[in-house]
Amino acid sequence: FDRADENVVLPVVPGDFFAGRRVLVVDDNDVIRDRISRTLSAWGFNVDEAGSAEEALFLIRSSDNKKYELVIVDQTMPHIDGWQFASEVHSDSGIVPPRMILMSMKGGVGAVEAKMKLLGWFDSYLTKPIRQSDLSASVFRLLSSDMDLEEAEDLEEIESVGEDETLTSTAGFRILIAEDHEVNRKLLQTILEKNGHQVLEAPNGKVAYEVVAREKPDLVFMDCQMPVMNGYESTERIRKGGYEAPVIAVTASALAEEREKCLNCGMSDLVTKPFKQTDILMMIERYLGIGKRLIPKVENKPVETGMAVFDYAAAVDTFLGNEELVRSLLRPQMEKMEGEVKMIRDAVSGKDWETVRTTAHSIKGSCRNMDMNRCGEAAAVLESAGKNTDEQGAVAALPRLEAEFPLLKAEVEKILSS
Structure with a gap:
């Protein structure tokens, strides 16, 4: 020591x-x-x-x-x-x-x-x-299931968002927390109740399925790993039962594969542990804002998540402190991605779904490796659309990638010039 x-x-x-x-x-x-x-x-x-x-x-x-x-x-x-x-x-x-x-x-x-x-x-x-x-x-x-230390110590002292951050359009919803870990469940409950929401609780996926069928909540926060029935199976059953409101995964993994697994079973989005109050409120605002009772369509604008365009510090940490190596990789990656974004645009136009899938997979992997997670997520959605020959999904998802890439490129140039 x-x-x-x-x-x-x-x-x-x-x-x-x-x-x-x-x-x-x-x-x-x-x-x-x-x-x-x-x-x-x-x-x-x-x-x-x-x-x-x-x-x-x-x-x-x-x-x-x-x-x-x-x-x-x-x-x-x-x-x-x-x-x-x-x-x-x-x-x-x-x-x-x-x-x-x-x-x-x-x-x-x-x-x-x-x-x-x-x-x-x-x-x-x-x-x-x-x-x-x-x-x-x-x-x-x-x-303690990756819960944030400060939040764990100060559960009862969580303050509501400041006046400049008040999400007035999302007050007063009925929200189900499906979580077996008592501390995590209490954290979510505290955040939601202090921001004006009514909380329903379920200690496992089976109970969550039953509560959704009976109570029809406006939104569900679903832990992925629970006893009796996990979150993936619970969500599949919930969707088969006709429930169309948002189900947000709560998971310890930020990998693209985990996101795809969540989306494939019917979940709408995900937040990763350790989460912050702003992560939870942002999800509610995104899916339950005025006129958004059902899952919204993808819009032609950058992905509004709590993630940075490029988490440079995390990328350096991923490469275990070798900042010189990270910087040497950035410009070649941007040049390659610029060509790949054009390839995807042309492939979507030409309905070449295999090219959409493989090129989006390449972007997803390179972005995930370098903690460029917003572009990585946009590419993951396109990869899934290409894999499933989902023309409507690809057309809807392409603008997200096209909106995110210029922001990423500008952020990289800013870092390289500093």
Whole structure:
């Protein structure tokens, strides 16, 4: 640990929040492994240690019925490193992958490692020397379904949006929260009630289906991972029952594949955890503004989400601190995308759906890799339209991409000139 941070205390959490939870610490450095393990034990965890990835895999694969909730692993180890370890865990059908944190040294990482980070094997990343405050925040966030720490501590102090942000056209709706995690459910409830909405609740997808059939709420916030019935299946049943109002997915994944999965089962949109009050209110404004009781048509304007046009800091973080590499990739990417946008425009006009699909897939992937998520989302919708030979969907979705790309290009030029 960073010695300057040794006296930092845990965030404010319930006293027994960590008590008895199983965690595995994997590091070939005995000193670092011991210090992390002792700290976690002091917080109440039941800690096991492994000096190698091979030993860790043996422990995870053991016949013990008690599974690890969290694994903290070093990136650089002999024989099998942290990435290979994660690959083994995720490719073994006999293992239910636990939450995992990767520890690594800062900087000096190239595109290969950055691409591996995009595989989503790890839920969080810590840079050595590790501060106790960073460790505690990361662990708490992961074990409380990625909820924002500040919001978790100050649930009862959430203020309504300021006068300049008041969404007067969306006050007083009946909104269902389908969420099994009590803290997340309470957070959503607090946000909604403080902004004038009536809240209905469901602890799983089955109950959500029943509540929708009985109460016909104006909008549903649907967690994707719930017991009894998950959010995807619940939404499919809800749509088959004739419910046409918006169903907004609440998910920990921001990947395009997750968005497509949500849309394919009938969800209207999604917000990712940890969410902010503005994320929730923006969804309500988008779908339940005056005259928007049903899912709105795509308009010829930029996607109005809480995402930045280009999250440069996140892109640098994705490439593990290699800012020079990120900057070197930007202009070639913009030049390629300019041609690809034209290709899609021509392909839609010529009803060449395979070209629409493959070109949109290329844009989606490159934008997601570089945290250009608004263009990435617009491309994902076009890819889906091309895949399904959906002419109406493609014609409606193309203006979104055409509106977003100039904004992205301008943002990139601004960054490169700074």
